[in-house]
Amino acid sequence: MEKMQKLHFIISVAMALFIAVLLSASSTNLVSASNTPRPFKKHHLHYYVQLDTRSPGISLKFIPPINTTLSANFGAGTLFALNVTKDVEPTSKRLGTVRGYTVETSYLGFPDSALLEVAMVEYDDGKYNGTLQLQGLASQQLTELAVKGGSGSFRGVHGYLVVTLVVDHLPTRTFRHDVTFFVKMHS
Numbered sequence: 732m733e734k735m736q737k738l739h740f741i742i743s744v745a746m747a748l749f750i751a752v753l754l755s756a757s758s759t760n761l762v763s764a765s766n767t768p769r770p771f772k773k774h775h776l777h778y779y780v781q782l783d784t785r786s787p788g789i790s791l792k793f794i795p796p797i798n799t800t801l802s803a804n805f806g807a808g809t810l811f812a813l814n815v816t817k818d819v820e821p822t823s824k825r826l827g828t829v830r831g832y833t834v835e836t837s838y839l840g841f842p843d844s845a846l847l848e849v850a851m852v853e854y855d856d857g858k859y860n861g862t863l864q865l866q867g868l869a870s871q872q873l874t875e876l877a878v879k880g881g882s883g884s885f886r887g888v889h890g891y892l893v894v895t896l897v898v899d900h901l902p903t904r905t906f907r908h909d910v911t912f913f914v915k916m917h918s
């Protein structure tokens with residue numbers, strides 16, 4: 732009889748532990764679900780970047796060139812923090828920012844400019860929310876940057892983006908970013 736009671740006790744302790752484990756597992760699921768933005772699984776994304784030369788969001792004097800007599804603009808750095816919008820108009824819905832810098836890596840000067848660009852897009856359209864990490868060579872004609880990863884909705888992404896100047900009315904310049912994501916081999 733005593734043996735039966737002991738067994739009964741052990742079984743109820745085991746059940747209680749099992750339920751506790753289930754509860755804690757489901758509560759972590761709930762917490763992580765609400766903190767994790769929906770993964771971006773489409774192949775294309777586009778948005779517009781608004782440059783206003785009157786705003787404090789761009790500094791051409793971030794880093795001066797090393798020696799303009801010897802090597803043109805070599806070493807000159809530009810720092811920027813620009814608004815990202817849904818449509819071409821600067822007043823259209825704001826989706827985030829693009830922050831980064833370019834450094835002149837050509838010592839030959841214009842038109843042989845070769846700007847190394849490193850930037851980060853913060854994107855939040857209400858459905859997808861996260862960052863994209865960009866790297867590449869920026870030029871007047873065509874700028875194609877590699878998308879080297881991201882966070883939030885864009886965790887683990889890879890791809891490229893093409894920058895097109897669509898409005899060139901100083902003090903306003905508007906760029907369109909067309910992002911193409913590569914299909915994930917596994918996820």
Ligand SMILES: *[C@@H]1O[C@H](CO)[C@@H](O)[C@H](O)[C@H]1NC(C)=O
Pocket residue numbers: 781783786787788812813814825
């Ligand atoms: C970005 O947009 C906000 C309004 O949405 C504006 O106040 C701010 O000046 C803009 N920033 C730049 C760098 O243009």
Ligand SMILES: *[C@@H]1O[C@H](CO)[C@@H](O)[C@H](O)[C@H]1NC(C)=O
Pocket residue numbers: 798799800801
């Ligand atoms: C820039 O380079 C030239 C040519 O080598 C040199 O004569 C000059 O002193 C340099 N200027 C500075 C500010 O270093």
Ligand SMILES: *[C@@H]1O[C@H](CO)[C@@H](O)[C@H](O)[C@H]1NC(C)=O
Pocket residue numbers: 855857860861883
């Ligand atoms: C988007 O993500 C950022 C960074 O994690 C967070 O601060 C922000 O609240 C998120 N926006 C929404 C609408 O959830």
